[in-house]
Amino acid sequence: MKATTGMTSRLPFDATRRGLLRFATCAAGAAALAAIPGAGFVATADAASGTAQKIADHFSSVSSMAGEFVQFGPRGEQTGGKFFIQRPGKLRFNYEPPSGYRVISDGKSVVIDNTKLNTMDLYPLSKTPLKLLLDSKIDLSGRRVKSVREESDLTTIQLADRQFFGSSTITMMFDPKSYELRQWTITDAQGKDTTVMIFNVQQGVKIDQSLFVVDYKRNYQLNKPGANNNNR
Numbered sequence: 001m002k003a004t005t006g007m008t009s010r011l012p013f014d015a016t017r018r019g020l021l022r023f024a025t026c027a028a029g030a031a032a033l034a035a036i037p038g039a040g041f042v043a044t045a046d047a048a049s050g051t052a053q054k055i056a057d058h059f060s061s062v063s064s065m066a067g068e069f070v071q072f073g074p075r076g077e078q079t080g081g082k083f084f085i086q087r088p089g090k091l092r093f094n095y096e097p098p099s100g101y102r103v104i105s106d107g108k109s110v111v112i113d114n115t116k117l118n119t120m121d122l123y124p125l126s127k128t129p130l131k132l133l134l135d136s137k138i139d140l141s142g143r144r145v146k147s148v149r150e151e152s153d154l155t156t157i158q159l160a161d162r163q164f165f166g167s168s169t170i171t172m173m174f175d176p177k178s179y180e181l182r183q184w185t186i187t188d189a190q191g192k193d194t195t196v197m198i199f200n201v202q203q204g205v206k207i208d209q210s211l212f213v214v215d216y217k218r219n220y221q222l223n224k225p226g227a228n229n230n231n232r
Helices: 017-033 050-063 130-134 216-223
Strands: 002-009 041-042 063-071 077-087 088-093 099-107 108-112 120-125 143-148 157-159 169-174 181-187 193-207
Touching: 050 157, 088 130, 099 130, 120 169, 130 169, 169 216
Parallel strands: none
Antiparallel strands: 002 193, 041 143, 063 077, 063 193, 077 088, 088 099, 099 108, 108 120, 143 157, 157 169, 169 181, 181 193
């Protein structure tokens, strides 16, 4: 990976796991409040603010980014690693040991690859909330916007598309001054949250395209009828 712009974003707080956990707890509370009528300034899709659209436009203009992440699962479990994003549609998460997971999107499919257990699960990108994160443009004028919440230190935008992925949502949180993405939370159909916080982010970087290759042949071999996979 070679940076082409040298633009690096560092979190303005303790970037240790403990510090990130404290921030994530506060931010998760802000995300929950975003859905409560009358809790601060909350705009619906019909009244998304100009500031929020500027933030969305700025994020859409970032063609690629790479950095580090910490993920907080529904049961409070923590993992981390490195991530790579290239708009539209491409993403890779390399989880640090002892996790054996890799998450890869090639613009068409998303695969969750557990290299330790030798399992793969493949999903159409269009059927996951990640599509809204990886779209070429975040348009706040449509029905996908559930709410926009503006605070002095955080702007929260919650998106959904019931037609394609039911009641699942993605809540993205941005720095209102720099317009940079700080974290996102995906809430599944059961109401379980998975939050990803990103830091040490480089924007406009050149990324090795092999990172976004999905091994469809291996996925077929592992999941074909009669495959002997005792790890599932």
